[in-house]
Amino acid sequence: MQPIAGYVVAKVIDSGHSNFKKGDLVWGVAGWEEYSIINAPEALFKIQHTDVPLSYHLANLGMAGMTAYVGFYEICAPKKGEYVFVSAASGAVGQLVGQFAKLSGCYVVGSAGTKEKVDLLKNKYGFDEAFNYKEEQDLNAALKRYFPNGIDIYYENVGGKMLEAVLSNMRLNGRISVCGMISQYNIEQEEGVRNLFLLVTKRLRMQGFIVGDYYHMYPKYMEMVVPLIKQGKVCYMEDVVEGIENAPAALVGLFSGKNVGKQVVVVASD
Amino acid sequence: MQPIAGYVVAKVIDSGHSNFKKGDLVWGVAGWEEYSIINAPEALFKIQHTDVPLSYHLANLGMAGMTAYVGFYEICAPKKGEYVFVSAASGAVGQLVGQFAKLSGCYVVGSAGTKEKVDLLKNKYGFDEAFNYKEEQDLNAALKRYFPNGIDIYYENVGGKMLEAVLSNMRLNGRISVCGMISQYNIEQEEGVRNLFLLVTKRLRMQGFIVGDYYHMYPKYMEMVVPLIKQGKVCYMEDVVEGIENAPAALVGLFSGKNVGKQVVVVASD
Numbered sequence: 001m002q003p004i005a006g007y008v009v010a011k012v013i014d015s016g017h018s019n020f021k022k023g024d025l026v027w028g029v030a031g032w033e034e035y036s037i038i039n040a041p042e043a044l045f046k047i048q049h050t051d052v053p054l055s056y057h058l059a060n061l062g063m064a065g066m067t068a069y070v071g072f073y074e075i076c077a078p079k080k081g082e083y084v085f086v087s088a089a090s091g092a093v094g095q096l097v098g099q100f101a102k103l104s105g106c107y108v109v110g111s112a113g114t115k116e117k118v119d120l121l122k123n124k125y126g127f128d129e130a131f132n133y134k135e136e137q138d139l140n141a142a143l144k145r146y147f148p149n150g151i152d153i154y155y156e157n158v159g160g161k162m163l164e165a166v167l168s169n170m171r172l173n174g175r176i177s178v179c180g181m182i183s184q185y186n187i188e189q190e191e192g193v194r195n196l197f198l199l200v201t202k203r204l205r206m207q208g209f210i211v212g213d214y215y216h217m218y219p220k221y222m223e224m225v226v227p228l229i230k231q232g233k234v235c236y237m238e239d240v241v242e243g244i245e246n247a248p249a250a251l252v253g254l255f256s257g258k259n260v261g262k263q264v265v266v267v268a269s270d
Numbered sequence: 271m272q273p274i275a276g277y278v279v280a281k282v283i284d285s286g287h288s289n290f291k292k293g294d295l296v297w298g299v300a301g302w303e304e305y306s307i308i309n310a311p312e313a314l315f316k317i318q319h320t321d322v323p324l325s326y327h328l329a330n331l332g333m334a335g336m337t338a339y340v341g342f343y344e345i346c347a348p349k350k351g352e353y354v355f356v357s358a359a360s361g362a363v364g365q366l367v368g369q370f371a372k373l374s375g376c377y378v379v380g381s382a383g384t385k386e387k388v389d390l391l392k393n394k395y396g397f398d399e400a401f402n403y404k405e406e407q408d409l410n411a412a413l414k415r416y417f418p419n420g421i422d423i424y425y426e427n428v429g430g431k432m433l434e435a436v437l438s439n440m441r442l443n444g445r446i447s448v449c450g451m452i453s454q455y456n457i458e459q460e461e462g463v464r465n466l467f468l469l470v471t472k473r474l475r476m477q478g479f480i481v482g483d484y485y486h487m488y489p490k491y492m493e494m495v496v497p498l499i500k501q502g503k504v505c506y507m508e509d510v511v512e513g514i515e516n517a518p519a520a521l522v523g524l525f526s527g528k529n530v531g532k533q534v535v536v537v538a539s540d
Contacts, residue, residue, distance in 0.1 A: 178466070181467045189464070190464040190465065190467070191462065191464065192463055193463050194462045194463075196463055197451045197454055198478075199477070200449065201478070201480070203479055203483065204477070204478050206469065206475070206476045207474070208468075208469030208473055208474050209470070210470065210471070213473065
């Protein structure tokens with residue numbers, strides 16, 4: 001049986017592949033286990049930057065970072081002064097999208113599910129505003145309050161009723177980058193989105209993507225983001241759990257919003 | 271009170287605007303009336319081609335033509351060999367999209383709401399296949415039958431359950447050009463589309479547009495389409511009603527699928 005897989009930072013302890021040697025640090029997908037046999041090492045990335053915490057390669061310097069980068073810059077093509085909304089904004093991807101939006105001269109608002117996360121968005125990640133969607137009776141009204149002029153760019157992580165409310169508040173020629181729809185994953189009957197005709201009247205583009213299609217851009221991304229991290233212009237939070245035996249509970253916690261920032265499980269320290 | 275407006279072909283009988291003179295033939299938006307005062311003549315197009323029936327400027331050489339052109343070529347960027355689905359395919363726009371798809375080397379299937387229309391799609395407009403959506407219990411199964419390999423391009427005129435079925439049958443990296451959603455215009459509660467998460471897993475792009483944003487491309491379109499019409503490579507059908515007094519019934523007929531081809535009302539012949 002295949003072990004459950006996830007993103008890891010790891011050290012090579014033996015290698016029969018000419019690109020990798022003992023002691024190399026890598027990141028990529030491997031099993032939830034202490035030691036892994038990697039049959040397709042081409043899919044691993046060698047870690048080039050050891051002057052930042054290695055675990056950053058699980059998020060800002062890895063898949064989550066690329067996901068934020070691709071969905072925001074490539075799919076949405078932001079322009080200075082545009083209005084950006086990010087749902088699930090305190091997650092590993094959302095927090096970065098917000099920071100990229102600020103660095104691009106945009107106005108950015110995020111939604112999250114606890115007061116603590118909302119505070120982080122405003123006070124740590126520099127979002128212009130943030131709100132707790134669980135405290136809003138009417139998402140449409142909440143978005144109207146935060147975006148009286150409407151939304152140019154929506155970085156979609158949530159789906160369902162939130163998407164419907166966002167569509168009602170999009171501006172002409174808006175772009176929606178569809179990264180995920182976490183509200184729809186574990187429900188019996190998916191919520192229908194009823195106002196898609198607004199795609200026509202508002203000339204909206206809605207585009208889904210899978211980050212795996214864009215890894216050819218990884219070097220370009222690193223060139224941009226590593227200096228920003230070193231200069232403290234992009235910050236990052238991890239929610240660290242110690243011990244592989246605590247990984248399942250941490251995974252389940254993602255779906256109830258228990259984690260704050262990127263959920264990391266420490267299997268071994270070096 | 272403003273008269274109801276629509277697309278017209280008309281002759282200038284007097285003009286205070288330097289670009290237009292008595293006797294010029296024009297097309298554009300005007301009231302449902304025998305004589306119109308045009309306050310913004312910049313929005314009219316002068317008719318350059320009088321060696322084709324003038325009424326073609328109501329469809330293939332006018333707004334419907336541009337709508338087909340923009341939605342298919344500009345939004346969907348078709349490639350030879352791709353699989354194209356057009357809903358409301360016997361309408362003025364859909365019939366052209368199908369013909370453009372064939373001219374682009376694509377495989378194209380259309381849906382319509384009567385046997386007569388389905389026959390026209392296959393026998394007159396050259397669609398590879400066509401089906402009557404009203405005779406299908408299960409749209410998803412119908413699309414699987416016509417597209418065992420899936421759909422690359424969907425030219426969306428319908429919305430609702432049809433869109434949901436199409437999403438389930440799209441291929442990776444598919445494009446959906448959203449021109450209209452006629453199934454949703456006159457119902458009390460719009461149908462929700464529940465499977466938008468497929469935008470992510472299939473990396474789909476869905477884009478709405480309004481043809482009015484693209485009229486700068488009209489000369490380029492005419493350069494392409496006029497020769498095709500003259501060579502008989504693009505054909506066209508009108509559903510002609512005589513007399514302005516019959517226009518309201520003709521309009522209402524659109525929503526029950528009464529018309530076959532572009533609905534035209536003859537107000538005056540010349």
